[in-house]
Amino acid sequence: MLEEMLQKVANGELSPAEAKEKLATFENLGFAKVDHHRKKRQGFPEVIFGEGKEASQIIDISRAMMMKKDNILVTRVSDLKAKEIVKQLPDFQYDHTSRTLCMKNSDEMSLTKGYIAILCAGTSDLPVAEEAAKTAEAYGVEVRRFYDIGVAGIHRLFAHIDEIREATSSVVVAGMEGALPSVVGGLVSHPIIAVPTSVGYGANFQGISALLTMLNSCASGISVVNIDNGFGGAYNAVMIHRIANQTLHK
Template structure:
C-alpha cells in the first residue's frame, strides 16, 4: 500500500463506501504479513517510496512463489524477484504469470567468437512495472564479464519505468573505447558504472561527467582481484570526488540508489504516484 492508496481508503471510510471493519481488515496487512517464513513489509512504500524486493538465494521455489503472490495481493508498485534460479523463476511465474523474467543475455551483445559467455543462470523477474519515465540513465560496464551485474541494474531500473541506456565493454585497457562513449556518458542524469578487476572505470567516468556516479564492483578478475575486493577498495579510494560505491555485484542496490536520486530531483514520492 502506498500513500495514494491509503488516502483513498480513508476517503472511502469517510464517505461511507467502505466500512470501518473492512478498512481495518485491509490495514491489518500493515506493516507486514507473515507468509512462507517471511515477514512481508507492505508498509515500505509508505516510508521510502519504493516497495520491498524479494532476494532469491536461500529461498525455495515455493517460498518465492508465495512471497511474490502476497506482495502482489497486498502491496503496491513494482514487485521484483532478484538473483532467481530457473526453478525459482518457473515457480513464481506459475503462481503469478504476469511477470517478465530478465536474464543477463537478454541485454548483452553476442560475444566475439571464442570469448567467454556471460552467466545466464540468474534472472530478475518483474511484476507490475511502473509507467515509463523520462529520466536518462546510463549503465556502463567495463567488460562483458561484468554484463550480468549491469543487466540486473538495468532490469531494476526498467521495473521503475526507466529505460536505461547500456554502454558495454568500455574498460580502460582500451582507452579508445571509453573515449568513444564520452557524449553518452556526459548526457546522462545518473551513471551506474559496473567494473571488476582494478575497477578503474568508475574514476574515469566520474572525471568527465557532472552526473551522480554509482560504482558497482564486480567479482570478475584473476588472483589479486580477490573476487571483487580490489575493485571495491579502488572505487572507495578513487581520486574523483563524490562517487557512491555499493557492494560487490550489487546491481540491484545501485539501481535503487539511482531511483532515490532521480525521485528526489523530480520531487516525486518514489513509486507512490
Template sequence: MDVQQLADLLAGVRAGTVPADEALARLRRLPYAEVAGARIDHHRSLRTGHPEAVYGPGKSPSQCARIVAEMLSGSSGPVLLTRASPAQTEASLAACPGGAVHRPADREPEAADETVNPVDLATVVWRAAGARPERVVVASAGTADGPVAAEAAAVLSAFGVSAEPVTDIGLAGLHRFLAEIDTLASADVVIVVAGMEGALATAVAGVVPAPVIAVPTSAGYGAALDGVTALLAMHASCAAGITVVGIDNGFGAAMAAMRILDLAAGSNSGTV
C-alpha cells in the first residue's frame, strides 16, 4: 500500500463508501504478507517513499513470479525484479504480463539455462512511474562497467528518471573525460561506475557541483581484487563528499540518487 492508496482508503471510510471491516482487513496487510517463503513489506513506500524490490538470486522462478504478483496487488507504484535470470524473467512475465525487461546491451543469454555473471542479469520493471524532469548522468569508465551502469539506469527508469549515459571515459584516456565535463557538470546527480583503480569517481567529483554516487565494479586485472581496490580507492578519495555503494551495486546507487532527487523536489511525502 502506498500513500495515495492509504489516503483513498481513509477517505472512503470517512465518506461511508468503504465499510470499516473492509478497511480493517486491508490494513492488516500493511506490516507484511507471507508469500512463497518471503515476507513482503507492503508499507515500505509509506515509510521511505519507495517500494521494496525483489532480488532474484536465491529464489526459484515460481517464487519470483508469486512475489511479484503479490507486490503488484498490494500497491499502485513501480515493482522491480532485479538480477533476474532468464527463467525467473520468463516465469514472472507469464504470471504478470506487462513488465519491461532491461538487459545490458549485447549481453542477453542465448539460452534459459546458460550460466551468466550476476551483473549480466535482467532488471524487470512493472508499472514504471511517469517521467520526471531531473537529469541523472550515469558515467562509466569502460565498456566492462556497462552491465552495472545499465542496472542503475533501469532502476532509475522505474521511477520516471531517464538516465543519460556517458560511456568509456576512464582516465587512461584523459581526453575522453575532458570532452564530457560540460555534460557531467550540468547533471542533478552523477552516478560514476568504475572498476580497475576507480579513479574516475575522484575526477568527476572534482569538477561537478552535483552529488556524486560512486559504484566500484569487479572489472579489472589481478590487483583489482574483484572490485575491492576500486571500492577502497573511492572511499579514500581526496574529492570530498563522494557517496560510495557496494561493488557492482547499480541498484543501490540508483536508489541513493532517487532519495536525493525526492528530497530536492520535496516529494518525500511517503515518510511517516
C-alpha cells in the first residue's frame, strides 16, 4: 500500500498533502486521538465508548470518523446525551434499550452468509443483549434474537434450538446464576460467547456469581467476557462470523 501511494505521488496522481492525510494513523482532536487505522489493523473501525464523554466530544469524534465512510457505533449513551447528539448529527439512530447510537455509512459485510444468535435468559437482561445485537448489526451481520428463554422454563429454549444450532456463533446473555450458556453449550456445535449480567438478588454480587458460573462451565466451546459487556461478546461473535464466511468462500 505504501509503495503504491508513493508511486501515485511520483506520477502526479496524488499530491503530497493528500498522501500525508491518507498515511496519518490517527487524528488529534486535543481531547482524543481518533484511530483511523483501527480498521486496517483489526478489521473493524474504532467504537466510541460514550460513558464519561460529553455530547460535544462524541459529536466531534463522530465527525472525524464520518470522513472515512465507516459505520459509527457509540455505546453507553444516555437518553439525554443522545438527544443532543442526534440534534447535531441526525443520521444517527438511537436505541433506548441498548443505549447505543449507530450511523450506517457502509454495507461492507451485508453480503455475508449466515447469522449470529443472541440469546437472553430473562427480560431484565435485555439492555445487555440488545447492546450485543446492535453491535453485530452495526457491522452488517444478520442477528436473530431468542429472548426470555432462561433455565427456569427450559422448554422455551428447546422451542428454538434448531434455529439456534444453524448460527455461526451465539452470544448468550444471563444474570442470576448464569446457567444458560452451559445448557446451550451442550446442545450446539458452534462457539458460544457467554456474557454475565449484573442482574440478580444480593448473593449475585452484581454479576460475579454469573461470571464464575460461566467461567466454570463444564460445556466445551464457551468463552466468557466481562460483566454486562454485550459489546465485547458481539465483537468476538462477529470476528468468528467473518472467519466462517472466509472459509465458505474458499
